[in-house]
Amino acid sequence: MRTLILDNGSFTIKAGYSDIQQPLEIPNTIARTKRTKRVYVGDLIDKSNDLSGLYYRSPFERGYLVHWDAELAVWDRALSDDVLGCQPEETNLLLTEPVFNFRRIQRSMDEMVFEEYGFSSLLRASSTKFAALGSGHTLYGNGKEEEAPECLVVVDVGHSGTYVAPYHRGRMVASAVRRMDVGGRLLTNYLKETVSFRYWDMMDETFIMNAVKERCCFVTQDFYRDLETAHGKGRGRLAVDYVLPDFAHSKTGFVRGQEPRTEELMRDSVQILPLCNERFAVPEALFHPSDVGMDQSGIHQAVFQAVMACDQRLQPAMLANILVVGGSANLPGLRDRLAAEVQALAPAGTVRVAVPEEHKPELSAWMGAQQQLHSASPACTALDQWRVTREKYHELGPDRIIAHFDRFK
Incomplete structure (x- = not known):
């Protein structure tokens, strides 16, 4: 069967x-x-x-x-x-x-x-239980189907929210689980509001703006440095033009210059959505939910709080095995930024963050x-x-x- x-x-x-x-x-x-x-x-x-x-x-x-x-x-x-x-x-x-x-x-x-x-x-x-059970290959990265580590923190950055769930010997440490209400849906809505205020009215275009988020947004390693760059002479390094779809040759649109053949077919009806600091300012809500008016901890603080809520003897191993899954784990730069932020909160331990590469995180x-x-x-x-x-x-x-x-x- x-x-x-x-x-x-x-x-x-x-x-x-x-x-x-x-x-x-x-x-x-x-x-x-x-x-x-x-x-x-x-x-x-x-x-x-x-x-x-x-x-x-x-x-x-x-x-x-x-x-x-x-x-x-x-x-x-x-x-x-x-x-x-x-x-x-x-x-x-x-x-x-x-x-x-x-x-x-x-x-x-x-x-x-x-x-x-x-x-x-x-x-x-x-879903975090099954992600934890299959985490050995991602964490050890040796091409073999390894057993999951005894201590593990699963960070599920999903559509409706983010869960931080520690596991010990395959069992969830329920008292240490943390949740934040920032997920893929909120980031898409935040991007819609931002570009609607600055450029085009995209408040009804959830389908399109979700594609824009997935193709253009990234997590910055230094927010204020990139913000200064976006407002200065280095703007061109961060700015992209997103070609909005005409629903004949393109359904979701694309970054200008990446699909020249389609852009040529659309030459008489091209609408451009310019993006610059929106690309990294929107995902920053994962680390600073107060940016969108939410009185919650950032993802790095939630991870640290979850680890500190576990038995003290398990904390070093938990910090060394952090697995990020879910659709928003695809955001470029998320793994490195999360590792750096958690490491700053836990200077005594070695922090290792992994995102699946052998398959999509979701x-x-x-x-x-x-x-x-x-x-x-x-x-x-x-x-x-x-x-x-x-x-x-x-x-x-x-x-x-x-x-x-x-x-x-």
Whole structure:
């Protein structure tokens, strides 16, 4: 019986059977076009050319799954014959959830998996758990599938927020977990507001501005130095021109000079969005949330606080094994800046920060789950005890199943 791994992120679902190399990435949203009012579920948005002023309906609020009607529509599309071709009654499901998920949401998830879809079995855990289990290759970097270190800090910079979760021998140190409400969505919205005030009105262009953020933004190593450069003679080193899409030759746009053929086709309708200090000022909110009016610690402070909340004997090992995952981990410069900032807070320890290079950081949970399913390690053996069958669910009931999964956090 095949196992389906479903990393149910608030921005994209990473889904695929455990015997494939790479999962599919499916937008976890329902989109409606502004002009034609057409509705697109999940990956169907890729088939639309009317991407200006999209209205999004996400199943998630503040990182938690609360709109089940929207999520079921996306899951139906993902499991359909056109995408995964899944037969739930003949499939084992491995499903991720947020850290410290609410019991009511957990109960609803289990009910949907077994009663709505009828999956043969379920294994449910947080995405940081699976990222931690598959972290050995990234941290040791020797080309081998190594066991995860005994002490590890997973920094999940996701769409709705950022979690800092320390792990000791595969178990999450719950009392040391930290969360900040700065994630990919906030950065995109911050960029929209900034460019709308300075250049073009882009407040309704979430799809486009998310692409601008992913292609143009980076984390500076010295904010004030680069800010001075942006306002001085060295501006050209930081400035880029982003060519906005015409939705005929380009759907998301591109950096000027990188796609000359497409730019030539668009020569009569080119609209330019100039970017300079926005490129690094927007991601700076990860380190200084007060820039966007949030009274929270920065990501480096959250990491340091999480480590200091662990047993003192474990702290040096925690500092030496920091793994950054999630979609915003793709921001250039994030790893080096985070390492430098945490090192400044902990001068007595050696800080090492790693970001997956063998695969995209947002796939870390999916890849970690796949690795465990095909591993001969004790952690893999424990998966059999972790998994709950449909028959056991109906025998024990949802409340006892929730308690069962809590034992394996």
